[in-house]
Amino acid sequence: MTGPQGKDLTRRKFLAGGLAATGMGLFGLPRRAAAETTLSLGEHEITVFSDGHLTLPMNFVLPEQSDAEIAALLEPHGLATDALRPDCNITLLRTGDRLVLFDVGSGANFQPTAGELPARLEEAGIAPSDITDVVLTHGHPDHLWGILDDFDDPLYPEASIWVPQAEWDYWLADDTLANMPEERKSFVVGAQGRFEAIADQVSMIRPGQEVLPGVEAVDTSGHTPGHMSYVLHGGGDSVMVVGDAITNAIISFEKPDWPSGSDQDRDKGIATRKALLDRLANDHTRLIGFHFPHPGNGRVDRAGGAYRFVAG
Template sequence: MTLKIPMLNRRDFLAGAGAAGALALAGSLPTRLHAQTLALGDASLKVVSDGNLVLPMNFLLVGREPAEIEALLGPHGLPLDQSEPDCNVTLLQTGDRLVLFDAGAGANFQPTAGRLLESLEAVDVDPSDITDVIFTHAHPDHIWGTLDDFDDPLFSEARHWISQAEWDFWRADDTLAKMPEERKSFVVGAQNRFDAIEEQITFFKPGDEPVSGIEVVDTAGHTPGHVSFMLHGGADPLLITGDAITHPVISFEKPGWEIGSDQDKAQGAATRAALMDRLAADKVSIVGFHLPYPGIGSVERAGSAYRFAPTA
């Protein structure tokens, strides 16, 4: 499957993340300090919480008229001015490997996020237990959590994996200069973390299996090297989507709409539309990083569009 979302800028991200967002997290996170667990053949998958983000709706739906937004979100009872997507981090125990998909936001992005360590502690997982950290992409809420409070690698015993295309993009000499001013911190943050974990990094490309049973799927568009991961071994495959799917209504009912967080907006929309079609046709289960916690479910056709069907 060849499919392809951009840079979420920190200033825009933080625009809506005041005290109200922090209070919302304080009230909701404790219910998530237990992992949702799913059996995948001989493997076991857990989803833990890194908290949530707070995003202005006009950042996600750039150029959309208020009436369009209300027509889409109003029937679902969702706010029209902002979105508060969960951040769902997936753990896979397979044989002697404990694999972490993405590393969360850490302490320096949004105050409502960066709660991964609390969630890991609640399920008796120490960072040193992680054998592999596999990245979907290098946005702050997915990679900034790789470092501890002293800017040392948090998952010190783990092999870190990332797509060669993603690494090359963020490390390119001209990426910082070409990036809009409000997103330059994304580049600096990614480069700092890449520098810190460089000795632990192994690269892959779409079609590879960094760990047996984990297939890399090209879902570029959100970022140039964004990938998702198809997990094999259970009765049915399951896709770790990363940010190829980001909203329980927008992504499903309007997959072709361009999204402000996608670096290549046209490619991101094309990737989403193709991905939705395949997931629905093949009845593939998903874990969505930003879908309502724990983000486990499936894609169902709904007329000319789709809907998210959470797993009970």
């Protein structure tokens, strides 16, 4: 199956600022507004909102695999082989008097099919000023750029914003822009501008820290130098918000050792992904994947020498 953008999708076009909206879903059907999904975790309540979806050229997603290898993996699942069109899932935690967002989506300036979170929150009766905490996994556009409004002011003015220390240090380092490949320089400029705009609201996170009551930070670097995932604990159970440490419900599980073009350190990304899948399978911990099919929640099962995502 070939998606509507065809073979003209290129890694450079995507990284330069996104692609035109297709209005189509994963299987070529018109997309419908994604419903909210709520999970219980002891006294905590987790709601997963959609920020829309992205279009990622396959030569960006899997730059080192042959067309034949990609087709052999994806076609049995009915997936296109020219591009992926992953959902973007934003986790909201209600706990006590706190409303906590994990990542904030793309905002209006990345891809036209994303940036829907503010509208979804409004539909749920949640104003930006109601958000007490924003906890970031990393500084890529689809996770960070929605932190500002259309006037480049902080969208969540009352929130404490929690950022992994290593992620903050990396994006704001003097040499990051110069050392970044040309096609990703917009990522650096975007991260720097947004971090500077929210600096007065920011507190730093280190691995192993209890960021908020029942929220544990887990080092899952590799996708970016400071990427962090978060285990939410409650009622004797737990759910991990994995961010982009595990990016795809098929590829990452069935071929965890395939390099991902979205990982800044591909070798470390592979090691982190395999260790995380092993941990989740052993502990039977539920997870929420940012780019899994909405709402992105489920479990990890072993499948031969690899893994399988079990939704729900």
